[in-house]
Structures are given as structure tokens and as C-alpha cells.
Amino acid sequence: MTAFWILAPIMVLAAVGILFVRKAVHAALLLAVVMISLAILYAVLEAPFLFAVQIIVYTGAILMLFLFVLMLVGVDASDSLVETIRGQRALAWVTGLAFVVMMVVGLTQITFGSAVGLDEANEGGNVQALANVLFSRYVFAFEVTSALLITAAVGAMVLAHRERLTPRPNQQELAAKRVRDFTEKGVHLGPLPPPGVYARHNAVDTPALLPDGSPAPASVSRVLAARGTVRLASALADDIDVVTAQLGQDPAHKPETGGKDAATASSEEDVS
Numbered sequence: 001m002t003a004f005w006i007l008a009p010i011m012v013l014a015a016v017g018i019l020f021v022r023k024a025v026h027a028a029l030l031l032a033v034v035m036i037s038l039a040i041l042y043a044v045l046e047a048p049f050l051f052a053v054q055i056i057v058y059t060g061a062i063l064m065l066f067l068f069v070l071m072l073v074g075v076d077a078s079d080s081l082v083e084t085i086r087g088q089r090a091l092a093w094v095t096g097l098a099f100v101v102m103m104v105v106g107l108t109q110i111t112f113g114s115a116v117g118l119d120e121a122n123e124g125g126n127v128q129a130l131a132n133v134l135f136s137r138y139v140f141a142f143e144v145t146s147a148l149l150i151t152a153a154v155g156a157m158v159l160a161h162r163e164r165l166t167p168r169p170n171q172q173e174l175a176a177k178r179v180r181d182f183t184e185k186g187v188h189l190g191p192l193p194p195p196g197v198y199a200r201h202n203a204v205d206t207p208a209l210l211p212d213g214s215p216a217p218a219s220v221s222r223v224l225a226a227r228g229t230v231r232l233a234s235a236l237a238d239d240i241d242v243v244t245a246q247l248g249q250d251p252a253h254k255p256e257t258g259g260k261d262a263a264t265a266s267s268e269e270d271v272s
Helices: 002-020 024-044 048-073 088-108 126-134 139-160 171-184 222-227 233-247
Strands: none
Touching (some): 048 126
């Protein structure tokens, strides 16, 4: 009873919050609070199977799927107030009031007896007892529900399927499109250079250096450029001096790029 009196107000507040929050993501999070609290109540009532199903299936799978879809797709907060069906708002109010009256009348006629445990119902194991009831007395309802869920899943796949109206472009067509975009719009032909190419720093806010030493503006995200958080190559001069000092090299000395004295690449084993 202690867990009930602690979790019941939390569940009621979260359920009421679902009706009044303006963002669908917040509503999904509040629904997760209700489901997790309900799972804890199942555990207190000595129903481990329902506790595991509530956590794994409903909270861990279905609700998190809803949450991820909402976060990826997004939902516009400005809902349309135009009624597509005339009178649906008044019908909703009447239905809601009838439901409230029915719940109040039903709750006033409830009588609570002495609380008993589930030892007799769970005799032989909670999962075994639940399976015995589910596949004997309620097997017809179980099969009908299974068929309904399968039909709903197939219907969702059929409704979400879209036939391709145009053929899939091949590699040659994609290459030709990139060339046309470069000619007409000036779009870069290949992938953008990543940060840190030909540079001594690999941070995302540091532009890549071209072979001539000039920075490549396209290597930094446009968001960072708009925020003004791009680091210039001159700001890394002190870091370069520190690295060359640690290597014991003269900053004024440049390695040869050709001939017998050219600098060669060395692996970690050679250095050791």
C-alpha cells in the first residue's frame, strides 16, 4: 500500500500533464512515467510477468519507438482548430462528460474487502498460472486479439508503402548529375574535405588546409561558420610551435619534398 500511495499521485499528475502539455515529446515522456509506475505496482502485487511485460514491451519498445519517431520526424505545435467534421467538438464534450459520470457512479458503488495476497493464484509459478488461464479459459479472446494485431501490422505496412514512380538512378546518372550541378550551381563535385586535412588539428571547428596552405571554407559546418566559432590557422600557430619543440625540430627548417634528402613516412614501430 505504501508504494501505491507514493506512485498514485505521480501517475495522476503525469496523466493529467499529458492532456495539457503542448509538445508531443513531453507527452510521450509523461506517458513513460505512468507506464513505469504501473510496472512497479505490478511488481508490488506479486505479478512478475506483467511487470516484465510492462517494462520490456510497452515502455521499452512501443513507447520508446513513439518517442524516437516524434524526435526524428517532429510535430508542429500549431494545430489547426478548423473542424473537419461538423459537431465533433460538442460530441467529444458530451462523450467525455458521460465517461466521467459513469466512472464516478462506478467508484461510489465499489466496496473494498480485506486485502489478500496472490499466493493461491501464483501457486506453481506466476507465469505458469497465467499461461494456464490465458490458453484455457480466455483462448478465444487471445486468438482474436492476435489476429487483430497482425491485421493492424499488415495494414500499417500497406498504408505506409509507396510505389516508386521513377526508376532508381544508377552510378553513371548520379555522376552526370553532380557534374551538371557543378557547372550550373557551383556545387562541389566530390565529398567535402573533412576538418583537419593537411593540418595539425582534427577539431570540427578547424578548417582543413589545402595543399598550398590556404584554408578550405567548405570543410567547416555552416552552422559553426554562422556562429563565428571557426578557428583560424593563425590561432594554431602556438600549438604548432609547441609540437615542433617537443619533437626537437627547428621551426625554420622545412623537410625536403624530393630527392635523396626527402622526408619519409615512419610507422610507430620505426619510431620506437
